[in-house]
Amino acid sequence: MSAGRFSWPPPELGAAEVQRFRFSPPVARAADEVLADGPVRVYRRLLADQESETGALVALRLLDAVHGPDHDGHDAARGPDHDGHDAARGPDHDVIDTARGPDHDVIDAARGPGGDVTTASVTALVAAAREASAPVVRRLTAGPPERIRTVLRHRAPLALLSGCWLDNLSSPATQPDALVNQLFVHRFRLKGEGRPEHGCEQRRRRALERYDLHLPPLNSDAFLTGTDCRPLTAWHGAYLLALSRLPAAHLPEVVGVHVAHYLLGVDGLLLGHPEPLTETMLTEVLDACVARTHTAPHGAADRRRLLAAVRRYLDIEAENLALLTAHAEHESGLSPDARAARVLLRHAPYAGAQHRRLRLAGRPLSAALDEGLSDPATLLARLRESPYLRRRPDGGCAFLDALKFGGAMFGVFDEQEAATLRSWVASVQDGAPAGPAAVADPGGAAAAGRWAAAVTRGPSPRETSAGPDAPDDRTLLHRLVDVEHHAAVLPLARARCEETLAAAEVLFEHGARGRFTDASYFDYTPQRLVRRVESVYWDKLVRTCAPPAGTPTREQVVTERKQSALCHLVDGVWAYRTGNTGRYDRTSQGMLFAIYADEMGRGELRKNHIVLIRQVLDDMAVDVPHLGSPAFLGQRELPDASYPFALYQLCLAQFPDSLHNEILGFNLGAEMFGLGELCLQQIDKLSAHGFDTSYERAHLTIDNMSAGHARQAAEIIVSFLDDVHRTAGPEAVQREWRRVWRGYASYASFVERRLVLSVAARERLRSRAGAAAPRDAGARAEAP
Template identity: 45%
Template structure:
């Protein structure tokens, strides 16, 4: 019979309750080491090491350094107050924009590369805003919709980051991917620029705890639009959409939360002013920089990399190796006097003596066939050639090297603030979770329980290892076939189609007798813990610095579909709530301590949910396994089980929206099930092209154990049969 849709109230959460951040003792010492290593190491850690306690504590300290001085005050009309602040900042910055636009192309390219360090982080604060602890809040869905737009819907070539990268290239300011080892070097990033960039990177690590700040930063950064003005590009998020987000948030938020948004807006505008001021300072430095100082920068940039090959090359009474060891990089505090002395001596050396054809030994060595060919890029080579031309004309001014100290005072201030940041909500406690319910709570709220990351890693790895028992016995599965086979694309598609038809679709026959309502409700309760974390296995894939693989974008598209692409009505967690409420289950949110006391969902189903939460927190470590798990869970969305559940729910008048959604979206013709197989093929094809055929086998085995890990929980009757013949390893019992 037809069932009326169940109405559930919107989740109007605008901030999570303040809670302490738990870390293993000793993590603070590791963070101190990162901070002591300097801004580059702080930037690298926040960007590239998202799976360690060190990074989460580092992010908390960075956010404390930036946010603690902010003044949170009451505000009645948040959109009006923010609009006034943004317009005031835009007006103030008009002269700066005019000065930057008037710079000659070469200098402007230098400035844009500097700005690119921040510009290419755009939206990183939204990477993990959609997560089990925050969904399906209205504001989170609104933000996630913007995230989908910024990510180009999962197509890297349509993303805002790619478009901005192209605009930088067109302006002569090309930069590599932000995760590239030489990104900061290519940008010639000043320490202050790097530190300012660490604020959005830190926000990207802890977005659930700083949801009001995410809203404020997101709105102010895009509404101010410094990068769109500098590059002449259209706003990636239409202003009207930004204003709608802010208005919706203001209508739901408490005075305290609105005050936090306003403080974040003020901070963002202040930081943007600081960086634009740095660019103006850098512009003035470039305008007044002597040619000799430019040459000194080039020499100091390469001197540390010169190596022992210069051991036989002398200048005066010393080898170049000895000379270069004396001053290092000017950008890193090299002695400008030593560099000036070197240039004066080099100017008089035989290497620069003009030859009859106007050339010299040094320039000849930098050209094709020369011993230094390829050392200097086009810009550097031009600087050196221009200087040598003046030398050949007889110009021998007194050489004074003026080091680039742009932003150093600002960098010193922020470095000290981060070094001294000691938030009082940080707790050092390594006590393990008491049971599965507490572990579930911690994993959902992992931002506050980083000390549990190792527990998650160990648990996930143990399950993947145990699941390999199905490599031999998996063909007997009722809904899956995890038996191992050698990979090629055709074999994978053939196996997936066979499972789809023979195990999921063809066995279906309508139930002749529908169980009573109590039995239906109990069976639903065995699924619903995992329904409440639907899509979580993918929520950390495809973050900033992890988008270069085709498979990353494809996985993001699946996760976006699970979350309704920002439309809360289509969000699968909203559908879950609808279905549960129609069954008389209106449970607290899974992020709350109250949920740990619920008695509606059985304890013996926690293992399945815990495995999904454990692996999803470590998408770098378990990327392959997530691909295989994704195939298994998306295929299970189709066929007999779903059709039977729909029949039972309809018979008793319960809302079947969740089952219906998966029956349609997970099909194997073009839906998520087929896409999941395509993703594996795309990933392994990349492995083959990059590392050769031999590397594919090892990568594939890990992918397939991810598939087996899903079957490991689903095929319990089969595992009991296997255990009867071969006693189950104790570790298997621990995982279950």
């Protein structure tokens, strides 16, 4: 049976033009505040916040500003004269020309002979832009190390985001799908195939370190400061992050940016190593995307969106190269005084009271530094004339002594900064005349202002307010699957998670009585966790194995399969947002991402677990619409009783940061449950009636306790808590562990439903008896 039978496009691929994005009423004001605070805050918010409605609305506003609400990609980027070229230009740069063909018509250059968009014409457009940009990149990487270092530092906020737009593309709304899985292959490679140290970000960080650029983590507040990120660069990065937040609704844009980014290859050229994705891989994706638009309901619109995204991204890259060129030229033209002023003034705000006893030209040095922020020339002139720079017979001076070990400024400046100051002092002592000390803005302000004006112009015509309601399980599942358009559901998802997790703690005391799990609590050590896992495996999943008692009828087997099918249709969903940009630097994150990759067949549609369960249902003639389709709301094949467990998994998936611990524990329960008695009995039942058993057999092998997902799930927890131990100590380990085990108990609470209900019933009886006891005792005391 062909896996292509189960390759659905995301629901109404082109319908994002008319679909509404629903948010809770207070969110619009919160988004206004974030956007009004400027690009640095927007960049940081989109990078750090992948769980809130506010982040999603900020992303939508930004995408509309770049592409326009009609996704034509022209009007939103245009200036008041409606010339889509001028809006992307700096004062001295025509960035559109960089991407144009010889006839200077970008649209025509990307269309085939029949006037339509084709793979060949789009790749030719990018190739023309690459040819035009190559000499620019060569000039940027020529010259002294400090010049190259400046360029790479200013490029880092974009270079280290590479591929972020694929972060959330594989989801319940898009799986299983041939194009999505092709792109997942790319993401898997960019993520180092589950090994963060081999991923694109870490490889690029190592390349930057060759230039002594040791940058803070992406999700730290210090990252943009450490890269001296300019507003225009922050807007560029924020756009890429916005695309990562709403990729299913913007699939043509994702493909356009993805192909243009890696075919253009700016970062590979700047860093001097090949891009991780080959041209063949990229053109195959482009082929698939263009081909599907010829059968999609909104195919012509999707092709326009694809082309517009390529155009816009080439504009952005040209805009950024112009800014980098301005930085490089500015760096080359700086006088020694300007270089020294830049270093001193970068640290002046933190001088504080340390310099209160020192004086410069009769004034406290701290006051002179404060004044230097607005008048660097006067500060440098006073330093030149001060005794601090006066050369002694040994060649030293008080200023240089302060930079050495034991000196007042030792450790304040990094190696490059200290070298800049030593060079400046030497030039002053050798009698070099003073040069310009002002450090002017190297450019980009006008273009950044146009971005800001477009982003803050007001609400998106696609956003709408969704008041609080209490949807039934079917509606809630539909909204969670299509959460991009239903962000207002997130508070409900959070409440359901907290309620389920709190209730599951009853198994901390009673979990040992579980039939297939043991969620009874224990203080963590790696050895105790392994013993518990192996005990559950042997005592509850393997030793109890026996063939099914009798052979159920065909109808009984089908009914049983329907009862569990919904959970299988969201297989691995709890981990689908793991390892996203800014949070992929731990071994445990890479391991969990690799497990999710296995569930998705590592990009091979025939191995995708959603395809496998669809094959089983198809073999039984159970016709169920795609989860993301509105038609699923009315399906009658899968029972209502199966919704709560699938819903909990979808809810948990929405909080990959704040419920990370709980997800690790839940993952352990899920990966172990694919082993042992139930799975083997299910294979026997299916085989007895000639039904497809591929789904069960896949889990029985891939989840094995020896080295498969069940073992890996325990190792992920050990690795995670080992990191906690090293960074926060043993007490923190036990706090974090309790949350991990609460996640395991939440899985067990669904599997051991009879046990949970019996414990709850017993507690109710005990509570009633306790409430009645004082009244009975009082009555006896009053009796004669």
